[in-house]
Amino acid sequence: MTTIRAKKAFPWHIVFFLGPGLLIYLTVSVYPLLDTLRLSLYNEEMNGDLTFTGLSNFSKLLFDVVWSDPFWNATWNNLKFFVVHMLVQNPIGLLLAVLLSSPKLRMRNSYRTLIFLPTMLSVVIVGFVWQLLLSPLWGITENLMWDIGLGNYFDAWLGKESSALFTLSLISVWQFVGLPMMLIYAALLGIPDELIDASVVDGSSAWQTFYHIKLPLIMPTIGMVSILTFVANFNAFELIYTVKGALAGPNFATDIMGTLFYRTFFGFQLQQGSLTMGAAVATLMFLVILVGVALYLFLFQRRVQRFAL
Amino acid sequence: MADVKLNNIKKSYGNVNILHGIDLDIKHGEFVVLVGASGCGKSTLLRLIAGLDEITEGELQIGSELVNDLPPAKRGVAMVFQSYALYPHMNVLKNMSYGLKIAGKDKAFIRKKVQQAAKTLHIDHLLERLPRELSGGQRQRVAIGRAIVRDPKVFLFDEPLSNLDAALRVQTRVEIGKLHQELGATIIYVTHDQTEAMTLGDKIVVMNQGRVEQCGTPLELYQHPITEFVAGFIGSPKMNFIAAKVQSIEADHLVLRLSNGAITKAFVDVTSCNLDDDVTLGIRPENLSEDSDLGERISASVSLVEQLGEASYLYLTLSDATEMVMRTSGESTTTIGETIDISFNAESAHVFNADGLALKRHRAGNTKSPAELARLKAIA
Amino acid sequence: MNFALPMKHNRGKALVTHAVLMTYTLIALFPIFVVIINSFKTRKAIFNDPLALPTPETFSLVGFEEVLLRSEFGLFFSNSLIVSVVSIFFVLLFGAMIAWALTEYSFKGNMLIGILVAMGIMIPIRLGTVSILDLMSSLHLVNTLWALILVYIAQGLPLAVYILSEFIKQVPKELKEAARCDGVGEIKIFFTIIVPLIRPAMATVAVFTMIPIWNDLWFPLILAPSDGNQTITLGVQQFIGQYVTDWNSVLASLTLAIVPVLILYIIFSRQLIRGLTSGAVK
Ligand SMILES: Nc1ncnc2c1ncn2[C@@H]1O[C@H](COP(=O)(O)OP(=O)(O)O)[C@@H](O)[C@H]1O
Ligand SMILES: [Mg+2]
Numbered sequence: 001m002t003t004i005r006a007k008k009a010f011p012w013h014i015v016f017f018l019g020p021g022l023l024i025y026l027t028v029s030v031y032p033l034l035d036t037l038r039l040s041l042y043n044e045e046m047n048g049d050l051t052f053t054g055l056s057n058f059s060k061l062l063f064d065v066v067w068s069d070p071f072w073n074a075t076w077n078n079l080k081f082f083v084v085h086m087l088v089q090n091p092i093g094l095l096l097a098v099l100l101s102s103p104k105l106r107m108r109n110s111y112r113t114l115i116f117l118p119t120m121l122s123v124v125i126v127g128f129v130w131q132l133l134l135s136p137l138w139g140i141t142e143n144l145m146w147d148i149g150l151g152n153y154f155d156a157w158l159g160k161e162s163s164a165l166f167t168l169s170l171i172s173v174w175q176f177v178g179l180p181m182m183l184i185y186a187a188l189l190g191i192p193d194e195l196i197d198a199s200v201v202d203g204s205s206a207w208q209t210f211y212h213i214k215l216p217l218i219m220p221t222i223g224m225v226s227i228l229t230f231v232a233n234f235n236a237f238e239l240i241y242t243v244k245g246a247l248a249g250p251n252f253a254t255d256i257m258g259t260l261f262y263r264t265f266f267g268f269q270l271q272q273g274s275l276t277m278g279a280a281v282a283t284l285m286f287l288v289i290l291v292g293v294a295l296y297l298f299l300f301q302r303r304v305q306r307f308a309l
Numbered sequence: 310m311a312d313v314k315l316n317n318i319k320k321s322y323g324n325v326n327i328l329h330g331i332d333l334d335i336k337h338g339e340f341v342v343l344v345g346a347s348g349c350g351k352s353t354l355l356r357l358i359a360g361l362d363e364i365t366e367g368e369l370q371i372g373s374e375l376v377n378d379l380p381p382a383k384r385g386v387a388m389v390f391q392s393y394a395l396y397p398h399m400n401v402l403k404n405m406s407y408g409l410k411i412a413g414k415d416k417a418f419i420r421k422k423v424q425q426a427a428k429t430l431h432i433d434h435l436l437e438r439l440p441r442e443l444s445g446g447q448r449q450r451v452a453i454g455r456a457i458v459r460d461p462k463v464f465l466f467d468e469p470l471s472n473l474d475a476a477l478r479v480q481t482r483v484e485i486g487k488l489h490q491e492l493g494a495t496i497i498y499v500t501h502d503q504t505e506a507m508t509l510g511d512k513i514v515v516m517n518q519g520r521v522e523q524c525g526t527p528l529e530l531y532q533h534p535i536t537e538f539v540a541g542f543i544g545s546p547k548m549n550f551i552a553a554k555v556q557s558i559e560a561d562h563l564v565l566r567l568s569n570g571a572i573t574k575a576f577v578d579v580t581s582c583n584l585d586d587d588v589t590l591g592i593r594p595e596n597l598s599e600d601s602d603l604g605e606r607i608s609a610s611v612s613l614v615e616q617l618g619e620a621s622y623l624y625l626t627l628s629d630a631t632e633m634v635m636r637t638s639g640e641s642t643t644t645i646g647e648t649i650d651i652s653f654n655a656e657s658a659h660v661f662n663a664d665g666l667a668l669k670r671h672r673a674g675n676t677k678s679p680a681e682l683a684r685l686k687a688i689a
Numbered sequence: 690m691n692f693a694l695p696m697k698h699n700r701g702k703a704l705v706t707h708a709v710l711m712t713y714t715l716i717a718l719f720p721i722f723v724v725i726i727n728s729f730k731t732r733k734a735i736f737n738d739p740l741a742l743p744t745p746e747t748f749s750l751v752g753f754e755e756v757l758l759r760s761e762f763g764l765f766f767s768n769s770l771i772v773s774v775v776s777i778f779f780v781l782l783f784g785a786m787i788a789w790a791l792t793e794y795s796f797k798g799n800m801l802i803g804i805l806v807a808m809g810i811m812i813p814i815r816l817g818t819v820s821i822l823d824l825m826s827s828l829h830l831v832n833t834l835w836a837l838i839l840v841y842i843a844q845g846l847p848l849a850v851y852i853l854s855e856f857i858k859q860v861p862k863e864l865k866e867a868a869r870c871d872g873v874g875e876i877k878i879f880f881t882i883i884v885p886l887i888r889p890a891m892a893t894v895a896v897f898t899m900i901p902i903w904n905d906l907w908f909p910l911i912l913a914p915s916d917g918n919q920t921i922t923l924g925v926q927q928f929i930g931q932y933v934t935d936w937n938s939v940l941a942s943l944t945l946a947i948v949p950v951l952i953l954y955i956i957f958s959r960q961l962i963r964g965l966t967s968g969a970v971k
Contacts, residue, residue, distance in 0.1 A: 011794065011796060013876055014794050014796055017790035017876075017879070018786070018787055018790045018802070020783050020786070021782075021784065021787045021846055021850075022802065024839060024842050025806065028814075028821065028824070028839050028840055028842070029817065029843040029844070029846075030805065032817030032818075032819075033812065033816055035820035036816060036817050036818075039819060092713075099706045099709055100710070102702075102703075102706055104703075105703070106707075107707075111710045111711075113958045114714045114717060115713055115717050116958075116962070117951075117954060118721070120900060120950055120954045121721075121904070121947060121950060122903065122922045122946065122950075123904060123906070124904070125922075125943055125946050125947060128925075128929055129720050129721065129724050129943060132939070132940070138736065138936075139736075139739075140723060140739045143739075174716070174717070178717075182962065183965065189966060192394065194392050195397075197356075197361050197388070197394065198390060198394035198395075198396075199396070199407070201359055201361070201381045201382065201386065201387060201408075202407050202411055203381070203382030203408055203411045203412055208411060212396075212407070212411075213396060216398045227811075235813040235815060237906075237907055242906070265818065265819055275823075278818075279820075282817070285816055
């Protein structure tokens with residue numbers, strides 16, 4: 001068969017649809033990211049010229065005490081920040097979601113809407129609000145604690161090296177607990193009623209139904225919530241900056257990757273900002289996030305299959 | 310012994326009454342089918358028996374024990390759901406053993422039970438598979454298997470075949486029948502399909518808007534429906550209904566004037582009848598004949614012919630526009646547009662009064678006492 | 690006779706459920722509540738009895754007066770509004786266009802572009818800040834709202850493409866094919882058939898795009914920190930940083946920043962929660 005095939009017209013419409021959005025995405029998101037990775041391999045001279053120095057920025061960050069102490073400190077703090085979210089925020093979110101999904105619950109929508117409210121607020125606002133509430137000057141929290149007999153335990157938590165990071169983590173948990181709650185709640189709603197009925201007929205108690213049926217079925221969502229938490233935590237900045245400033249005091253006790261990145265890039269007070277060292281920090285953050293996402297995709301998502309419900 | 314007794318069972322959601330007092334007496338080993346139109350409360354009743362919803366009022370006994378307040382697992386019931394409700398993250402083996410595991414049975418026992426049930430249902434080669442790797446029919450069997458392993462006193466089925474294709478439905482229906490023979494357990498089976506009901510049930514319960522309309526063996530329901538609703542529900546194609554007036558009352562039959570003017574007889578209990586009462590004549594499509602004269606004759610024009618091979622259905626219109634269906638031989642040569650005379654035997658006619666209640670049918674010659682008859686005539 | 694009355698048991702469980710949920714609701718609302726009520730009180734009342742509602746004696750708007758006098762709250766607000774609205778518009782438009790192209794047409798590079806866009810959901814655009822600042826200064830956009838808008842469009846696109854694709858996939862084939870048989874062009878099909886059909890999804894995307902933009906501090910701090918171009922988040926941050934000790938002003942500015950969001954949230958919470966719970970985001 002030798003029919004003459006009409007040459008297909010060039011698909012201009014595809015260009016039309018993809019063009020503008022992709023142009024912005026590529027120039028403002030993809031290119032800067034790749035360029036940041038590139039810049040991390042250079043060194044900025046006094047006169048502003050860039051010279052290629054290979055991995056020396058990274059070796060400084062990881063091994064040169066001047067750089068590596070703050071870097072490891074921030075990484076370690078960031079990890080603690082994340083662990084608090086995983087151990088406090090997500091379990092509370094799960095608990096609230098389970099309670100919200102109990103059948104015939106009254107005022108379900110009000111609870112849901114109100115508990116989610118802090119998530120909507122700006123981190124900056126939340127930071128200031130809690131700074132005020134925890135301030136020994138104002139004394140709201142202190143008085144409340146005296147009222148319930150725990151007054152002796154009150155302290156200026158945000159100001160102490162030992163407790164500042166933990167307190168900030170809890171503030172962040174307070175703000176964002178609505179997200180895991182909402183996502184897990186949606187997943188719980190997606191479990192067909194008949195499945196729950198079946199397990200009740202099979203003799204499960206409420207707890208057994210939760211543990212053997214619901215929990216495995218919402219595992220994919222819990223996994224997703226975890227990875228979202230991870231990315232958000234290793235990208236956090238605003239809360240620390242608002243409450244403790246760029247120096248993430250006291251004595252860098254609350255310094256995390258985001259604040260370290262900011263200081264390294266822009267400089268702060270005595271520290272000189274550096275384009276290329278900033279790029280190197282960003283690159284390491286990128287790698288951390290990449291490793292986290294990859295671990296999630298390959299270890300977690302592969303094992304926990306999505307079940308066609 | 311696991312008799313199931315329902316005593317004036319009521320259910321309401323808020324102030325909406327769904328079930329209005331159901332009485333049922335189910336003997337051990339019986340296969341009882343609940344039929345009724347969609348939304349009439351069949352599933353609700355089943356869920357009450359299972360213990361998945363709370364009974365608003367009335368008493369439920371299983372094996373002579375009052376179980377209103379017992380949780381499902383303590384009632385000795387097992388349920389097969391319409392969607393099968395297999396646990397999607399467990400393989401067949403785990404699905405089937407879940408209930409036993411919860412009950413704390415030991416591993417060897419569970420294994421034996423599941424193997425046994427799987428063999429009965431011919432799914433022993435599927436034990437390692439996940440539900441999504443099974444066909445519809447196989448899922449259905451697993452769902453049944455999950456019910457069997459717990460040795461329940463009562464099996465509850467909620468429209469278990471409605472998600473299967475036609476061929477598989479027939480096959481599975483036969484197997485469920487066999488399974489009942491083998492297990493000898495009590496089965497309460499919900500369906501909206503009257504063929505399923507007729508073929509499976511020892512006893513059929515016809516429900517209508519939250520009430521039991523009639524309860525009896527398949528043949529009883531077919532031959533002596535006590536209401537117009539049941540008469541219309543059981544049988545396929547549906548019974549024909551023709552509006553009529555009582556023309557005269559005889560010793561053993563009524564003479565009716567049909568809406569198209571035809572005069573016919575019907576052998577029914579005439580006790581409660583008065584002259585000129587509005588009634589409805591019911592006649593099944595298979596009781597109509599176009600060839601031989603069975604006594605009572607109606608003339609009708611043919612508006613459509615459906616040929617099924619072994620039989621044909623004629624869709625008829627009477628002069629007053631009443632629609633009828635009749636079943637005739639597959640060899641029938643009647644065509645659209647013809648006007649034909651059809652006939653039926655006066656003994657096969659059903660008559661329903663204005664309240665939709667049937668007048669009891671009987672054979673010709675089943676006369677009233679002269680005194681009774683005199684009373685009736687006097688009223689007339 | 691019956692020890693485990695399910696009725697009673699359920700009541701108890703419901704009670705515990707409500708107790709826990711109510712406690713948590715209180716925890717979630719209390720801080721916001723305290724800030725708002727105190728912003729309407731005199732300085733003395735703020736310190737004497739922080740938990741009391743404002744009374745005629747303690748009522749005072751001095752904080753709000755100060756804030757409106759000493760800062761350009763209205764300007765910050767309109768900056769935020771402009772940035773958000775323009776960004777959302779383009780995120781929706783370009784996002785839907787990309788989603789449509791990727792789901793409807795098969796062409797070389799489709800998969801690659803899909804992956805590239807999907808990666809944007811997980812990888813924060815912040816990591817490219819060093820080069821973004823570079824780029825914006827070479828485009829002479831530093832300290833303009835346009836810099837923010839461009840960044841926010843790029844930031845919002847990946848999730849928008851992802852969510853909208855899911856919805857575009859559900860549009861019945863017949864609709865498009867009928868139009869094509871009638872000789873309607875691709876671009877017209879998109880704007881007259883697809884866009885109206887995915888409007889509900891677009892509302893969800895709009896809400897999801899709006900929140901991070903409205904609340905962002907990082908990019909305003911880096912790209913448009915100068916007078917006149919601050920967004921409300923940055924404005925509040927700078928203002929409070931300046932007047933830390935003026936409690937009336939601090940509380941008033943926080944209230945001013947919270948209340949619009951609160952109102953918007955109350956109006957759109959249904960939309961937002963439906964979006965979150967419909968499985969659109971998975
Ligand atoms: N949880 C419920 N709340 C309120 N009404 C319900 C509930 N479950 C069922 N109903 C109502 O009860 C009636 C009977 O439903 P159902 O028993 O499922 O019917 P069937 O199974 O016969 O089709 C329907 O009108 C249905 O709307
Ligand atoms: Mg039903």
